[in-house]
Amino acid sequence: MNKPILSERFKSRTPSDVRLAQMKYDERKVKPEAVINVGIGNVSLPTNPAMQKRMFSLNAPESPFAKGVVRYTGTAGFSETQDAFLNILNCEGFDTSKLKVQITDGGSSAMELLILGVCGGPGTNDKPLMMIDPAYTNYISFAERIGRKTVTVKRKLGVDGKFSLPELDKIEEVIKEHNPGALLVIPYDNPTGQLYDYETLKGLAKLCVKYNMWIVSDEAYRELYYVEDSELVSIWGVTDKDVPGIEGRRISIETTSKVWNACGLRIGALITDNPEFNNRSVAEYTANLCANAIGQYIFGALAHESKEQIASWCKSIREYYKKMIFKVYNGLKEQEPGLIVSSPDASIYTVVDVRDVVKPGFDAIDFVLYCAQEGSVNYNGVETTLLVAPLKGFYDIPAGENNPGSTQFRIAFVETPENMEKVPELFVKLLRQYEASR
Structure with missing residues:
Protein backbone atom coordinates (compact mmCIF):
# COMPACT_ATOMS: atom_id res chain seq x y z
CA MET A 1 0.00 0.00 0.00
CA ASN A 2 1.26 3.45 -0.88
CA LYS A 3 2.21 5.74 1.99
CA PRO A 4 1.12 9.40 2.14
CA ILE A 5 3.86 11.74 0.93
CA LEU A 6 5.39 14.43 3.10
CA SER A 7 6.10 17.84 1.64
CA GLU A 8 9.65 18.62 0.58
CA ARG A 9 9.74 21.18 3.41
CA PHE A 10 8.96 18.56 6.05
CA LYS A 11 11.34 16.05 4.52
CA SER A 12 14.24 18.47 4.82
CA ARG A 13 13.36 20.02 8.18
CA THR A 14 15.69 19.43 11.13
CA PRO A 15 15.30 20.82 14.68
CA SER A 16 16.31 24.39 15.40
CA ASP A 17 19.81 24.68 16.87
CA VAL A 18 18.36 26.06 20.11
CA ARG A 19 16.18 22.95 20.58
CA LEU A 20 18.51 20.32 19.13
CA ALA A 21 20.38 19.36 22.29
CA GLN A 22 17.28 18.97 24.45
CA MET A 23 15.44 16.90 21.84
CA LYS A 24 18.36 14.53 21.42
CA TYR A 25 18.92 14.28 25.16
CA ASP A 26 15.25 13.31 25.64
CA GLU A 27 15.86 10.37 23.28
CA ARG A 28 18.90 9.18 25.29
CA LYS A 29 18.19 5.75 26.77
CA VAL A 30 20.77 5.79 29.59
CA LYS A 31 20.92 9.26 31.08
CA PRO A 32 23.59 10.59 33.48
CA GLU A 33 22.65 11.61 37.01
CA ALA A 34 22.41 15.29 36.12
CA VAL A 35 22.06 17.54 33.09
CA ILE A 36 22.48 21.31 32.79
CA ASN A 37 20.70 22.85 29.81
CA VAL A 38 22.05 26.20 28.63
CA GLY A 39 21.15 25.63 24.99
CA ILE A 40 17.94 27.66 24.97
CA GLY A 41 16.97 30.97 26.56
CA ASN A 42 14.27 29.41 28.75
CA VAL A 43 14.43 31.78 31.72
CA SER A 44 13.87 30.08 35.07
CA LEU A 45 13.37 33.17 37.28
CA PRO A 46 9.97 34.13 38.80
CA THR A 47 8.07 36.67 36.76
CA ASN A 48 7.24 40.21 37.88
CA LYS A 307 8.28 54.53 36.45
CA GLU A 308 10.00 53.72 39.73
CA GLN A 309 8.63 50.19 39.82
CA ILE A 310 9.67 49.50 36.23
CA ALA A 311 13.16 50.92 36.82
CA SER A 312 13.63 48.96 40.05
CA TRP A 313 12.60 45.68 38.43
CA CYS A 314 14.89 46.16 35.43
CA LYS A 315 17.83 47.10 37.65
CA SER A 316 17.41 43.97 39.78
CA ILE A 317 17.28 41.72 36.71
CA ARG A 318 20.30 43.45 35.16
CA GLU A 319 22.37 43.05 38.34
CA TYR A 320 21.39 39.38 38.63
CA TYR A 321 22.62 38.55 35.12
CA LYS A 322 25.71 40.74 35.25
CA LYS A 323 27.13 38.93 38.28
CA MET A 324 26.46 35.50 36.80
CA ILE A 325 27.68 36.29 33.29
CA PHE A 326 31.01 37.66 34.41
CA LYS A 327 31.58 34.68 36.71
CA VAL A 328 31.05 32.24 33.83
CA TYR A 329 33.10 34.37 31.44
CA ASN A 330 36.08 34.38 33.82
CA GLY A 331 35.59 30.70 34.63
CA LEU A 332 35.78 29.67 30.97
CA LYS A 333 39.01 31.59 30.47
CA GLU A 334 40.50 30.07 33.62
CA GLN A 335 39.55 26.51 32.63
CA GLU A 336 40.93 26.88 29.10
CA PRO A 337 42.83 30.10 28.25
CA GLY A 338 42.74 29.19 24.55
CA LEU A 339 38.97 29.62 24.36
CA ILE A 340 37.63 32.74 22.66
CA VAL A 341 34.71 33.98 24.75
CA SER A 342 32.55 36.86 23.57
CA SER A 343 32.63 40.02 25.65
CA PRO A 344 29.76 39.98 28.19
CA ASP A 345 28.22 43.32 27.25
CA ALA A 346 24.47 42.64 26.88
CA SER A 347 21.56 40.15 26.72
CA ILE A 348 21.75 36.73 28.42
CA TYR A 349 24.12 34.93 26.06
CA THR A 350 27.81 34.30 25.55
CA VAL A 351 29.45 32.83 22.46
CA VAL A 352 32.35 30.43 22.96
CA ASP A 353 34.68 29.71 20.03
CA VAL A 354 36.91 26.63 20.34
CA ARG A 355 38.75 27.12 17.03
CA ASP A 356 42.16 27.48 18.69
CA VAL A 357 41.90 24.43 20.97
CA VAL A 358 40.42 21.68 18.79
CA LYS A 359 41.76 19.44 16.04
CA PRO A 360 40.93 20.06 12.36
CA GLY A 361 37.56 18.77 11.24
CA PHE A 362 35.75 19.78 14.41
CA ASP A 363 32.00 20.30 14.00
CA ALA A 364 29.92 22.08 16.65
CA ILE A 365 26.77 20.05 15.96
CA ASP A 366 28.65 16.76 16.40
CA PHE A 367 29.94 17.93 19.79
CA VAL A 368 26.45 19.00 20.90
CA LEU A 369 25.06 15.60 19.86
CA TYR A 370 27.89 13.85 21.72
CA CYS A 371 27.06 15.70 24.94
CA ALA A 372 23.34 15.03 24.52
CA GLN A 373 23.50 11.38 23.48
CA GLU A 374 26.51 9.81 25.19
CA GLY A 375 28.93 12.17 26.89
CA SER A 376 29.15 12.92 30.62
CA VAL A 377 31.84 13.83 33.14
CA ASN A 378 32.21 13.53 36.89
CA TYR A 379 31.45 16.82 38.63
CA ASN A 380 31.91 16.56 42.40
CA GLY A 381 30.95 12.90 42.32
CA VAL A 382 27.90 13.36 40.05
CA GLU A 383 27.88 12.17 36.44
CA THR A 384 26.76 15.25 34.53
CA THR A 385 26.38 16.44 30.96
CA LEU A 386 25.90 19.88 29.48
CA LEU A 387 23.58 20.99 26.69
CA VAL A 388 24.61 24.03 24.62
CA ALA A 389 23.52 25.43 21.25
CA PRO A 390 25.74 25.09 18.16
CA LEU A 391 26.05 28.38 16.29
CA LYS A 392 26.08 26.98 12.76
CA GLY A 393 22.38 27.67 12.30
CA PHE A 394 22.80 31.29 13.39
CA TYR A 395 24.80 32.03 10.23
CA ASP A 396 22.97 32.42 6.93
CA ILE A 397 25.66 30.76 4.82
CA PRO A 398 25.13 28.57 1.73
CA ALA A 399 25.93 24.87 2.08
CA GLY A 400 29.52 24.09 1.22
CA GLU A 401 30.91 27.45 2.31
CA ASN A 402 33.00 27.86 5.46
CA ASN A 403 30.74 28.48 8.44
CA PRO A 404 32.36 30.22 11.45
CA GLY A 405 29.70 28.59 13.61
CA SER A 406 31.36 25.22 13.08
CA THR A 407 33.53 25.95 16.12
CA GLN A 408 31.15 28.24 18.02
CA PHE A 409 28.50 27.73 20.69
CA ARG A 410 25.92 29.86 22.45
CA ILE A 411 25.56 29.59 26.21
CA ALA A 412 22.30 30.92 27.70
CA PHE A 413 22.33 32.13 31.32
CA VAL A 414 19.07 30.48 32.29
CA GLU A 415 20.04 27.94 34.95
CA THR A 416 20.39 28.78 38.65
CA PRO A 417 23.57 30.63 39.68
CA GLU A 418 24.75 27.42 41.34
CA ASN A 419 24.37 25.45 38.13
CA MET A 420 25.83 28.21 35.98
CA GLU A 421 29.00 28.09 38.08
CA LYS A 422 29.46 24.48 36.92
CA VAL A 423 29.29 25.36 33.22
CA PRO A 424 32.95 26.32 32.59
CA GLU A 425 34.39 23.13 34.04
CA LEU A 426 31.73 20.93 32.43
CA PHE A 427 32.18 22.53 29.01
CA VAL A 428 35.96 22.19 29.00
CA LYS A 429 35.97 18.63 30.39
CA LEU A 430 33.37 17.47 27.87
CA LEU A 431 35.26 19.19 25.05
CA ARG A 432 38.49 17.42 25.99
CA GLN A 433 36.65 14.11 26.35
CA TYR A 434 35.10 14.54 22.92
CA GLU A 435 38.37 15.52 21.30
CA ALA A 436 40.07 12.45 22.79
CA SER A 437 37.38 10.28 21.21
CA ARG A 438 37.88 11.37 17.62
Whole structure:
Protein backbone atom coordinates (compact mmCIF):
# COMPACT_ATOMS: atom_id res chain seq x y z
CA MET A 1 0.00 0.00 0.00
CA ASN A 2 1.26 3.45 -0.88
CA LYS A 3 2.21 5.74 1.99
CA PRO A 4 1.12 9.40 2.14
CA ILE A 5 3.86 11.74 0.93
CA LEU A 6 5.39 14.43 3.10
CA SER A 7 6.10 17.84 1.64
CA GLU A 8 9.65 18.62 0.58
CA ARG A 9 9.74 21.18 3.41
CA PHE A 10 8.96 18.56 6.05
CA LYS A 11 11.34 16.05 4.52
CA SER A 12 14.24 18.47 4.82
CA ARG A 13 13.36 20.02 8.18
CA THR A 14 15.69 19.43 11.13
CA PRO A 15 15.30 20.82 14.68
CA SER A 16 16.31 24.39 15.40
CA ASP A 17 19.81 24.68 16.87
CA VAL A 18 18.36 26.06 20.11
CA ARG A 19 16.18 22.95 20.58
CA LEU A 20 18.51 20.32 19.13
CA ALA A 21 20.38 19.36 22.29
CA GLN A 22 17.28 18.97 24.45
CA MET A 23 15.44 16.90 21.84
CA LYS A 24 18.36 14.53 21.42
CA TYR A 25 18.92 14.28 25.16
CA ASP A 26 15.25 13.31 25.64
CA GLU A 27 15.86 10.37 23.28
CA ARG A 28 18.90 9.18 25.29
CA LYS A 29 18.19 5.75 26.77
CA VAL A 30 20.77 5.79 29.59
CA LYS A 31 20.92 9.26 31.08
CA PRO A 32 23.59 10.59 33.48
CA GLU A 33 22.65 11.61 37.01
CA ALA A 34 22.41 15.29 36.12
CA VAL A 35 22.06 17.54 33.09
CA ILE A 36 22.48 21.31 32.79
CA ASN A 37 20.70 22.85 29.81
CA VAL A 38 22.05 26.20 28.63
CA GLY A 39 21.15 25.63 24.99
CA ILE A 40 17.94 27.66 24.97
CA GLY A 41 16.97 30.97 26.56
CA ASN A 42 14.27 29.41 28.75
CA VAL A 43 14.43 31.78 31.72
CA SER A 44 13.87 30.08 35.07
CA LEU A 45 13.37 33.17 37.28
CA PRO A 46 9.97 34.13 38.80
CA THR A 47 8.07 36.67 36.76
CA ASN A 48 7.24 40.21 37.88
CA PRO A 49 5.14 40.40 41.10
CA ALA A 50 2.35 42.39 39.45
CA MET A 51 2.05 39.68 36.82
CA GLN A 52 2.18 36.96 39.48
CA LYS A 53 -0.71 38.58 41.33
CA ARG A 54 -2.91 38.26 38.25
CA MET A 55 -1.65 34.79 37.43
CA PHE A 56 -2.72 33.49 40.85
CA SER A 57 -6.10 35.25 40.89
CA LEU A 58 -7.66 34.52 37.50
CA ASN A 59 -10.96 33.85 39.26
CA ALA A 60 -10.96 37.16 41.16
CA PRO A 61 -14.10 39.31 40.59
CA GLU A 62 -12.16 41.88 38.52
CA SER A 63 -10.71 39.20 36.20
CA PRO A 64 -12.33 38.75 32.77
CA PHE A 65 -12.07 35.00 33.42
CA ALA A 66 -13.88 35.08 36.79
CA LYS A 67 -16.82 33.06 35.43
CA GLY A 68 -14.60 30.52 33.70
CA VAL A 69 -15.19 31.91 30.21
CA VAL A 70 -12.16 32.39 27.93
CA ARG A 71 -13.17 34.16 24.73
CA TYR A 72 -11.15 35.50 21.82
CA THR A 73 -9.77 38.99 22.18
CA GLY A 74 -9.58 41.43 19.29
CA THR A 75 -6.86 40.48 16.81
CA ALA A 76 -4.65 43.40 17.90
CA GLY A 77 -5.03 42.34 21.54
CA PHE A 78 -6.47 43.82 24.73
CA SER A 79 -5.92 47.59 24.87
CA GLU A 80 -4.53 47.10 28.38
CA THR A 81 -1.89 44.69 27.06
CA GLN A 82 -0.94 47.19 24.36
CA ASP A 83 -0.71 49.85 27.06
CA ALA A 84 1.61 47.61 29.10
CA PHE A 85 4.21 47.61 26.31
CA LEU A 86 3.78 51.37 25.84
CA ASN A 87 4.02 52.02 29.58
CA ILE A 88 7.39 50.28 29.75
CA LEU A 89 8.71 52.43 26.88
CA ASN A 90 7.21 55.57 28.46
CA CYS A 91 8.83 54.79 31.80
CA GLU A 92 12.16 54.41 30.01
CA GLY A 93 11.86 57.90 28.52
CA PHE A 94 10.66 57.22 24.97
CA ASP A 95 7.88 59.10 23.17
CA THR A 96 5.08 56.63 22.45
CA SER A 97 2.44 59.13 21.28
CA LYS A 98 2.55 57.92 17.66
CA LEU A 99 3.21 54.23 18.25
CA LYS A 100 0.84 51.44 17.27
CA VAL A 101 0.95 48.10 19.13
CA GLN A 102 -0.16 44.69 17.94
CA ILE A 103 -0.11 41.81 20.41
CA THR A 104 1.20 38.49 19.08
CA ASP A 105 1.76 34.92 20.27
CA GLY A 106 5.26 35.58 21.55
CA GLY A 107 8.01 37.48 19.80
CA SER A 108 8.24 34.56 17.38
CA SER A 109 4.89 35.31 15.74
CA ALA A 110 5.91 38.95 15.51
CA MET A 111 9.04 37.87 13.62
CA GLU A 112 7.03 35.94 11.05
CA LEU A 113 4.56 38.80 10.60
CA LEU A 114 7.41 41.23 10.20
CA ILE A 115 8.97 39.22 7.36
CA LEU A 116 5.60 38.99 5.62
CA GLY A 117 5.22 42.75 5.93
CA VAL A 118 8.58 44.00 4.67
CA CYS A 119 9.88 41.42 2.20
CA GLY A 120 9.05 40.65 -1.43
CA GLY A 121 6.88 37.83 -2.72
CA PRO A 122 7.37 34.17 -1.77
CA GLY A 123 9.87 32.23 -3.82
CA THR A 124 11.56 35.37 -5.15
CA ASN A 125 14.73 37.27 -4.31
CA ASP A 126 12.77 40.53 -4.16
CA LYS A 127 13.20 42.78 -1.10
CA PRO A 128 15.02 40.32 1.20
CA LEU A 129 15.40 40.76 4.93
CA MET A 130 18.90 42.01 5.68
CA MET A 131 20.49 40.67 8.87
CA ILE A 132 23.84 40.89 10.64
CA ASP A 133 25.45 37.46 11.00
CA PRO A 134 25.42 35.62 13.31
CA ALA A 135 21.70 36.34 13.66
CA TYR A 136 19.03 34.75 15.82
CA THR A 137 18.27 31.52 14.02
CA ASN A 138 14.47 31.88 14.18
CA TYR A 139 14.57 34.73 11.66
CA ILE A 140 16.33 32.46 9.20
CA SER A 141 13.87 29.63 9.91
CA PHE A 142 10.77 31.80 9.52
CA ALA A 143 12.05 33.30 6.29
CA GLU A 144 12.61 29.80 4.91
CA ARG A 145 9.18 28.67 6.10
CA ILE A 146 7.35 31.40 4.19
CA GLY A 147 9.68 31.42 1.19
CA ARG A 148 11.28 34.81 1.74
CA LYS A 149 14.89 35.66 0.99
CA THR A 150 17.48 36.81 3.53
CA VAL A 151 20.86 38.44 3.01
CA THR A 152 23.55 39.14 5.56
CA VAL A 153 26.55 41.20 6.42
CA LYS A 154 29.03 39.30 8.52
CA ARG A 155 30.53 40.05 11.90
CA LYS A 156 33.79 38.45 12.94
CA LEU A 157 34.71 37.30 16.44
CA GLY A 158 38.20 38.49 17.30
CA VAL A 159 40.54 36.75 19.73
CA ASP A 160 39.71 39.56 22.19
CA GLY A 161 36.11 38.36 22.32
CA LYS A 162 34.74 41.36 20.43
CA PHE A 163 32.43 41.00 17.44
CA SER A 164 33.25 43.60 14.81
CA LEU A 165 30.65 45.09 12.50
CA PRO A 166 31.66 45.77 8.89
CA GLU A 167 32.25 49.40 7.94
CA LEU A 168 29.13 51.26 6.84
CA ASP A 169 30.41 51.49 3.27
CA LYS A 170 30.70 47.67 3.16
CA ILE A 171 27.15 47.35 4.46
CA GLU A 172 26.05 49.85 1.82
CA GLU A 173 27.59 47.71 -0.91
CA VAL A 174 25.45 44.76 0.19
CA ILE A 175 22.36 46.98 0.20
CA LYS A 176 23.09 48.16 -3.35
CA GLU A 177 23.58 44.60 -4.54
CA HIS A 178 20.47 43.02 -2.98
CA ASN A 179 17.98 45.91 -2.49
CA PRO A 180 16.63 44.63 0.86
CA GLY A 181 13.21 45.59 2.17
CA ALA A 182 14.36 45.98 5.77
CA LEU A 183 17.41 45.86 8.01
CA LEU A 184 17.14 43.86 11.23
CA VAL A 185 19.22 44.87 14.25
CA ILE A 186 19.32 43.36 17.74
CA PRO A 187 20.89 46.11 19.90
CA TYR A 188 21.32 43.77 22.89
CA ASP A 189 22.34 40.97 20.68
CA ASN A 190 21.20 37.39 20.53
CA PRO A 191 23.37 35.29 20.14
CA THR A 192 26.57 37.32 20.57
CA GLY A 193 25.94 39.46 23.65
CA GLN A 194 27.16 42.49 21.66
CA LEU A 195 25.83 45.90 22.72
CA TYR A 196 25.09 48.50 20.04
CA ASP A 197 25.58 52.17 20.87
CA TYR A 198 23.48 55.02 19.48
CA GLU A 199 26.09 56.10 16.98
CA THR A 200 26.05 52.64 15.40
CA LEU A 201 22.26 52.57 15.39
CA LYS A 202 22.07 56.03 13.82
CA GLY A 203 24.55 55.08 11.12
CA LEU A 204 22.47 52.07 10.18
CA ALA A 205 19.28 54.15 10.33
CA LYS A 206 20.72 56.65 7.84
CA LEU A 207 21.30 53.82 5.37
CA CYS A 208 17.69 52.71 5.81
CA VAL A 209 16.45 56.20 4.97
CA LYS A 210 18.85 56.56 2.04
CA TYR A 211 17.72 53.28 0.45
CA ASN A 212 14.05 53.46 1.52
CA MET A 213 14.19 50.47 3.85
CA TRP A 214 12.37 49.65 7.06
CA ILE A 215 14.53 49.45 10.18
CA VAL A 216 13.54 46.66 12.55
CA SER A 217 14.87 46.41 16.09
CA ASP A 218 14.44 43.22 18.12
CA GLU A 219 14.30 44.60 21.67
CA ALA A 220 13.71 41.43 23.66
CA TYR A 221 16.73 42.23 25.87
CA ARG A 222 16.52 46.03 25.89
CA GLU A 223 17.09 46.49 29.62
CA LEU A 224 19.92 43.93 29.88
CA TYR A 225 23.27 45.66 29.39
CA TYR A 226 26.40 45.47 31.53
CA VAL A 227 28.88 48.02 30.17
CA GLU A 228 29.67 50.72 32.71
CA ASP A 229 28.21 54.16 31.91
CA SER A 230 26.32 52.89 28.84
CA GLU A 231 22.83 54.22 28.16
CA LEU A 232 19.59 52.46 27.33
CA VAL A 233 19.50 52.08 23.55
CA SER A 234 16.34 51.63 21.48
CA ILE A 235 15.14 52.30 17.98
CA TRP A 236 12.58 54.55 19.68
CA GLY A 237 15.44 56.77 20.75
CA VAL A 238 16.39 57.44 17.11
CA THR A 239 14.10 60.17 15.78
CA ASP A 240 13.89 62.58 12.85
CA LYS A 241 16.05 64.97 14.87
CA ASP A 242 18.89 62.43 14.67
CA VAL A 243 18.14 60.90 11.26
CA PRO A 244 15.67 62.90 9.14
CA GLY A 245 13.17 60.53 7.56
CA ILE A 246 13.55 57.66 10.01
CA GLU A 247 10.14 58.18 11.57
CA GLY A 248 7.45 56.20 9.82
CA ARG A 249 9.81 53.34 8.99
CA ARG A 250 10.59 52.10 12.52
CA ILE A 251 9.42 48.72 13.86
CA SER A 252 10.32 46.94 17.08
CA ILE A 253 9.72 43.39 18.24
CA GLU A 254 8.89 43.01 21.92
CA THR A 255 8.34 40.07 24.23
CA THR A 256 7.40 39.14 27.78
CA SER A 257 9.89 36.27 27.70
CA LYS A 258 13.22 37.62 28.85
CA VAL A 259 13.24 40.81 30.96
CA TRP A 260 9.84 39.86 32.42
CA ASN A 261 10.73 36.18 32.92
CA ALA A 262 7.63 34.82 31.20
CA CYS A 263 8.81 32.63 28.32
CA GLY A 264 5.84 30.29 28.55
CA LEU A 265 3.31 33.12 28.55
CA ARG A 266 3.87 33.40 24.77
CA ILE A 267 3.03 37.09 24.54
CA GLY A 268 4.91 39.45 22.27
CA ALA A 269 4.24 42.59 20.28
CA LEU A 270 4.93 44.26 16.97
CA ILE A 271 5.25 48.02 17.53
CA THR A 272 5.54 50.57 14.74
CA ASP A 273 5.19 54.28 14.04
CA ASN A 274 3.70 53.49 10.64
CA PRO A 275 -0.13 53.26 10.84
CA GLU A 276 -0.46 51.50 7.49
CA PHE A 277 2.00 48.78 8.48
CA ASN A 278 0.03 48.27 11.69
CA ASN A 279 -3.31 48.08 9.88
CA ARG A 280 -2.06 45.58 7.30
CA SER A 281 -0.27 43.50 9.93
CA VAL A 282 -3.42 43.20 12.02
CA ALA A 283 -5.34 42.23 8.88
CA GLU A 284 -2.79 39.48 8.16
CA TYR A 285 -3.03 38.24 11.74
CA THR A 286 -6.82 37.86 11.63
CA ALA A 287 -6.18 34.36 10.31
CA ASN A 288 -4.60 33.62 13.72
CA LEU A 289 -7.67 35.16 15.41
CA CYS A 290 -5.77 36.53 18.43
CA ALA A 291 -2.95 35.94 20.88
CA ASN A 292 -3.35 33.99 24.14
CA ALA A 293 -6.07 35.82 26.09
CA ILE A 294 -4.95 34.71 29.58
CA GLY A 295 -1.33 35.62 28.82
CA GLN A 296 -2.45 39.05 27.62
CA TYR A 297 -4.34 39.66 30.85
CA ILE A 298 -1.39 38.63 33.01
CA PHE A 299 1.07 40.90 31.20
CA GLY A 300 -1.50 43.71 31.17
CA ALA A 301 -0.73 44.27 34.85
CA LEU A 302 2.37 46.20 33.79
CA ALA A 303 0.19 48.91 32.24
CA HIS A 304 -0.33 50.17 35.80
CA GLU A 305 3.25 50.01 37.13
CA SER A 306 5.03 53.28 37.91
CA LYS A 307 8.28 54.53 36.45
CA GLU A 308 10.00 53.72 39.73
CA GLN A 309 8.63 50.19 39.82
CA ILE A 310 9.67 49.50 36.23
CA ALA A 311 13.16 50.92 36.82
CA SER A 312 13.63 48.96 40.05
CA TRP A 313 12.60 45.68 38.43
CA CYS A 314 14.89 46.16 35.43
CA LYS A 315 17.83 47.10 37.65
CA SER A 316 17.41 43.97 39.78
CA ILE A 317 17.28 41.72 36.71
CA ARG A 318 20.30 43.45 35.16
CA GLU A 319 22.37 43.05 38.34
CA TYR A 320 21.39 39.38 38.63
CA TYR A 321 22.62 38.55 35.12
CA LYS A 322 25.71 40.74 35.25
CA LYS A 323 27.13 38.93 38.28
CA MET A 324 26.46 35.50 36.80
CA ILE A 325 27.68 36.29 33.29
CA PHE A 326 31.01 37.66 34.41
CA LYS A 327 31.58 34.68 36.71
CA VAL A 328 31.05 32.24 33.83
CA TYR A 329 33.10 34.37 31.44
CA ASN A 330 36.08 34.38 33.82
CA GLY A 331 35.59 30.70 34.63
CA LEU A 332 35.78 29.67 30.97
CA LYS A 333 39.01 31.59 30.47
CA GLU A 334 40.50 30.07 33.62
CA GLN A 335 39.55 26.51 32.63
CA GLU A 336 40.93 26.88 29.10
CA PRO A 337 42.83 30.10 28.25
CA GLY A 338 42.74 29.19 24.55
CA LEU A 339 38.97 29.62 24.36
CA ILE A 340 37.63 32.74 22.66
CA VAL A 341 34.71 33.98 24.75
CA SER A 342 32.55 36.86 23.57
CA SER A 343 32.63 40.02 25.65
CA PRO A 344 29.76 39.98 28.19
CA ASP A 345 28.22 43.32 27.25
CA ALA A 346 24.47 42.64 26.88
CA SER A 347 21.56 40.15 26.72
CA ILE A 348 21.75 36.73 28.42
CA TYR A 349 24.12 34.93 26.06
CA THR A 350 27.81 34.30 25.55
CA VAL A 351 29.45 32.83 22.46
CA VAL A 352 32.35 30.43 22.96
CA ASP A 353 34.68 29.71 20.03
CA VAL A 354 36.91 26.63 20.34
CA ARG A 355 38.75 27.12 17.03
CA ASP A 356 42.16 27.48 18.69
CA VAL A 357 41.90 24.43 20.97
CA VAL A 358 40.42 21.68 18.79
CA LYS A 359 41.76 19.44 16.04
CA PRO A 360 40.93 20.06 12.36
CA GLY A 361 37.56 18.77 11.24
CA PHE A 362 35.75 19.78 14.41
CA ASP A 363 32.00 20.30 14.00
CA ALA A 364 29.92 22.08 16.65
CA ILE A 365 26.77 20.05 15.96
CA ASP A 366 28.65 16.76 16.40
CA PHE A 367 29.94 17.93 19.79
CA VAL A 368 26.45 19.00 20.90
CA LEU A 369 25.06 15.60 19.86
CA TYR A 370 27.89 13.85 21.72
CA CYS A 371 27.06 15.70 24.94
CA ALA A 372 23.34 15.03 24.52
CA GLN A 373 23.50 11.38 23.48
CA GLU A 374 26.51 9.81 25.19
CA GLY A 375 28.93 12.17 26.89
CA SER A 376 29.15 12.92 30.62
CA VAL A 377 31.84 13.83 33.14
CA ASN A 378 32.21 13.53 36.89
CA TYR A 379 31.45 16.82 38.63
CA ASN A 380 31.91 16.56 42.40
CA GLY A 381 30.95 12.90 42.32
CA VAL A 382 27.90 13.36 40.05
CA GLU A 383 27.88 12.17 36.44
CA THR A 384 26.76 15.25 34.53
CA THR A 385 26.38 16.44 30.96
CA LEU A 386 25.90 19.88 29.48
CA LEU A 387 23.58 20.99 26.69
CA VAL A 388 24.61 24.03 24.62
CA ALA A 389 23.52 25.43 21.25
CA PRO A 390 25.74 25.09 18.16
CA LEU A 391 26.05 28.38 16.29
CA LYS A 392 26.08 26.98 12.76
CA GLY A 393 22.38 27.67 12.30
CA PHE A 394 22.80 31.29 13.39
CA TYR A 395 24.80 32.03 10.23
CA ASP A 396 22.97 32.42 6.93
CA ILE A 397 25.66 30.76 4.82
CA PRO A 398 25.13 28.57 1.73
CA ALA A 399 25.93 24.87 2.08
CA GLY A 400 29.52 24.09 1.22
CA GLU A 401 30.91 27.45 2.31
CA ASN A 402 33.00 27.86 5.46
CA ASN A 403 30.74 28.48 8.44
CA PRO A 404 32.36 30.22 11.45
CA GLY A 405 29.70 28.59 13.61
CA SER A 406 31.36 25.22 13.08
CA THR A 407 33.53 25.95 16.12
CA GLN A 408 31.15 28.24 18.02
CA PHE A 409 28.50 27.73 20.69
CA ARG A 410 25.92 29.86 22.45
CA ILE A 411 25.56 29.59 26.21
CA ALA A 412 22.30 30.92 27.70
CA PHE A 413 22.33 32.13 31.32
CA VAL A 414 19.07 30.48 32.29
CA GLU A 415 20.04 27.94 34.95
CA THR A 416 20.39 28.78 38.65
CA PRO A 417 23.57 30.63 39.68
CA GLU A 418 24.75 27.42 41.34
CA ASN A 419 24.37 25.45 38.13
CA MET A 420 25.83 28.21 35.98
CA GLU A 421 29.00 28.09 38.08
CA LYS A 422 29.46 24.48 36.92
CA VAL A 423 29.29 25.36 33.22
CA PRO A 424 32.95 26.32 32.59
CA GLU A 425 34.39 23.13 34.04
CA LEU A 426 31.73 20.93 32.43
CA PHE A 427 32.18 22.53 29.01
CA VAL A 428 35.96 22.19 29.00
CA LYS A 429 35.97 18.63 30.39
CA LEU A 430 33.37 17.47 27.87
CA LEU A 431 35.26 19.19 25.05
CA ARG A 432 38.49 17.42 25.99
CA GLN A 433 36.65 14.11 26.35
CA TYR A 434 35.10 14.54 22.92
CA GLU A 435 38.37 15.52 21.30
CA ALA A 436 40.07 12.45 22.79
CA SER A 437 37.38 10.28 21.21
CA ARG A 438 37.88 11.37 17.62
